[in-house]
Amino acid sequence: MTIDDDNSIYVGGLPYEAAETDLRRAFSLYGSVVAVKIINDREVGGKCYGFVTFTNPRSAVDAISDMNGRTIGGRVVRVNDVRPRSMRPNFQRENFRHDPERDVDWDRERDREREYAHDRERYKERNIDRSRDRDRERERDHEREFDRTRDQALDRSRDRDDQDHGRERDRDWERDHGSDYEHDRDIDEEHAASRDKEHPSKNKLRSHSIDRRSRELSSDSGERHHDQIKQQLEMSIHRRDELQRELDYLEDKIEEKEQLVTDLQKKSQKLEEAVAAAKKLTSQRQSVLAKLHKGFLQVQDYAERLKTSEQELRMLVDVTMSDARMGDDGGARDGSAYANGLP
Numbered sequence: 001m002t003i004d005d006d007n008s009i010y011v012g013g014l015p016y017e018a019a020e021t022d023l024r025r026a027f028s029l030y031g032s033v034v035a036v037k038i039i040n041d042r043e044v045g046g047k048c049y050g051f052v053t054f055t056n057p058r059s060a061v062d063a064i065s066d067m068n069g070r071t072i073g074g075r076v077v078r079v080n081d082v083r084p085r086s087m088r089p090n091f092q093r094e095n096f097r098h099d100p101e102r103d104v105d106w107d108r109e110r111d112r113e114r115e116y117a118h119d120r121e122r123y124k125e126r127n128i129d130r131s132r133d134r135d136r137e138r139e140r141d142h143e144r145e146f147d148r149t150r151d152q153a154l155d156r157s158r159d160r161d162d163q164d165h166g167r168e169r170d171r172d173w174e175r176d177h178g179s180d181y182e183h184d185r186d187i188d189e190e191h192a193a194s195r196d197k198e199h200p201s202k203n204k205l206r207s208h209s210i211d212r213r214s215r216e217l218s219s220d221s222g223e224r225h226h227d228q229i230k231q232q233l234e235m236s237i238h239r240r241d242e243l244q245r246e247l248d249y250l251e252d253k254i255e256e257k258e259q260l261v262t263d264l265q266k267k268s269q270k271l272e273e274a275v276a277a278a279k280k281l282t283s284q285r286q287s288v289l290a291k292l293h294k295g296f297l298q299v300q301d302y303a304e305r306l307k308t309s310e311q312e313l314r315m316l317v318d319v320t321m322s323d324a325r326m327g328d329d330g331g332a333r334d335g336s337a338y339a340n341g342l343p
Contacts, residue, residue: 006057006279007034008082009064014048015073016040026072027052031059051082057276065121134264145253152246156239163235170228 011023020036027033031054038050054060060081068079 006276006283007055007060008051008053009060010049010051010078010080010082011067011072012047012049012078013075014038014050014077015075016042016048018048018050018073020050022073023050023052027054027063027067030054030063030066031056056272057279058272061275156242167228167232 009027014023018038018040020038023036023038024033033052034055035053036050038048040048042048052063054063064079064081067077069076070079071077
């Protein structure tokens with residue numbers, strides 16, 4: 001398992017009874033978990049902490065921002081990113097020497113980390129707001145599309161109702177016209193029968209005329225029925241063409257939506273890659289900054305040592321000069337005493 005990774009997070013303050021399944025279940029909500037490792041130092045009186053590695057660095061960022069300060073197994077856990085070894089604090093003896101400039105550098109570094117965390121949270125909130133706006137706009141588009149489809153369906157339903165009403169009117173007219181025709185034909189037959197009794201010679205002529213008239217009316221009724229069927233067939237074909245056009249329109253819309261979803265997924269992937277690259281660059285810059293800070297501390301230590309050596313050398317020169325003066329004063333006194341002792 002690679003711990004010093006952008007996809008890994010550190011989970012501290014775990015209960016001693018915590019298992020890998022507990023960590024996997026708690027952090028699987030933020031993405032696919034690759035590996036889980038728990039360090040339990042209960043036997044030596046140490047702490048219990050763990051590491052979780054995701055497939056996506058965005059999942060690690062979301063888990064850190066959401067799970068830090070939450071409880072796992074009844075204990076409040078601390079969740080943060082995994083820092084490389086070069087960025088970890090060096091607790092050597094010379095580092096405990098009080099240095100105001102180093103404290104200022106540490107304060108600046110802490111302020112930069114806070115600003116980075118604040119910018120990351122603000123960037124995350126802005127992305128969430130943008131995704132919410134896109135979702136609302138998508139919902140409005142769906143609502144408008146649904147309203148348009150509903151209005152078209154209502155218009156088609158009204159057209160069908162009007163057509164059905166017209167067909168009912170035609171049927172009623174035909175029924176009334178047929179009943180009137182049957183009534184007139186019965187009256188004509190009664191008159192013809194009465195006339196046939198009086199004029200048997202004209203019976204055949206009238207019967208032929210009546211038959212010819214009935215055939216003409218039946219042919220007219222058949223033609224009318226054929227025209228109605230033809231009209232209904234044309235309306236059905238027109239309706240089918242309309243439905244086909246609507247189906248083509250909906251298919252085009254579905255393709256556009258699928259293309260939009262694909263573009264959004266590509267943009268999201270590029271954004272995640274950019275965030276991962278930015279985080280990696282930030283980690284590298286922090287590593288370089290840590291090395292520069294370490295070199296600065298070494299230079300400062302060497303400067304202090306040089307200053308101490310210079311002070312010691314100056315003290316040694318002063319002692320040597322004072323010894324030389326004392327030797328000169330003693331020689332002068334001996335020479336004067338020797339001169340006074342001569343006759």
